[in-house]
Amino acid sequence: MIRQAKPDDAAAIREIAEASYARYVPRIGRRPAPMDADVDAQIGQGVLYVYDDGKPLGYIAFWPEGGAMVLDAVGVAPEASGRGIGKALIGFCEAEAAKLGLDRISLYTNAKMTENLSMYPHLGYVETHRMVQDGFDRVFFEKPVQPRSTSTDPTE
Numbered sequence: 001m002i003r004q005a006k007p008d009d010a011a012a013i014r015e016i017a018e019a020s021y022a023r024y025v026p027r028i029g030r031r032p033a034p035m036d037a038d039v040d041a042q043i044g045q046g047v048l049y050v051y052d053d054g055k056p057l058g059y060i061a062f063w064p065e066g067g068a069m070v071l072d073a074v075g076v077a078p079e080a081s082g083r084g085i086g087k088a089l090i091g092f093c094e095a096e097a098a099k100l101g102l103d104r105i106s107l108y109t110n111a112k113m114t115e116n117l118s119m120y121p122h123l124g125y126v127e128t129h130r131m132v133q134d135g136f137d138r139v140f141f142e143k144p145v146q147p148r149s150t151s152t153d154p155t156e
C-alpha cells in the first residue's frame with residue numbers, strides 16, 4: 001500500500017535512501033542529493049509517500065509546481081528490489097498528477113546513474129535537456145500526464 005509518510009517513517013526513509021543510492025557515490029564522486037534530503041521537512045510538507053508492506057520498503061517525493069508534477073526522488077530498499085515497488089511508486093505519482101489535472105511529470109536524474117537513463121524512457125519519459133545544477137550533471141525528463149477518464153461507461 002502506498003500512503004503519505006508520517007514522522008515515524010523518517011528513519012526508515014533515510015535508511016532506504018542511504019542503501020538505494022550508496023552505489024552511486026563512487027560513480028558521482030559525492031553523495032547523490034536524495035541521500036541528504038531533509039526528510040523531516042518533506043514529511044511536514046506532505047510531499048513524501050511510502051510503499052508500506054508492514055514496514056516502509058520504498059519512498060517517493062513529489063509535488064505540483066506550475067503545470068507539472070515534480071518527481072524529486074524514488075528509493076527502494078535493496079531487499080525489496082525487483083518487486084515492482086519503484087514502478088508502483090512512480091505510477092502513484094503519475095496518478096496523483098492526473099487527479100490534479102497537471103499536464104506533465106518532470107524529473108531529473110544524474111548522468112552517471114546510467115540505469116535510469118534507460119529506465120525512464122522505458123516508462124514513457126522523454127529526455128528534454130542536460131545541465132550541471134548544484135554541482136551535479138543532471139539529465140531532465142518529462143512525461144505527459146494521461147488525463148483521467150471521467151466516463152462511467154465501462155465500454156469506453
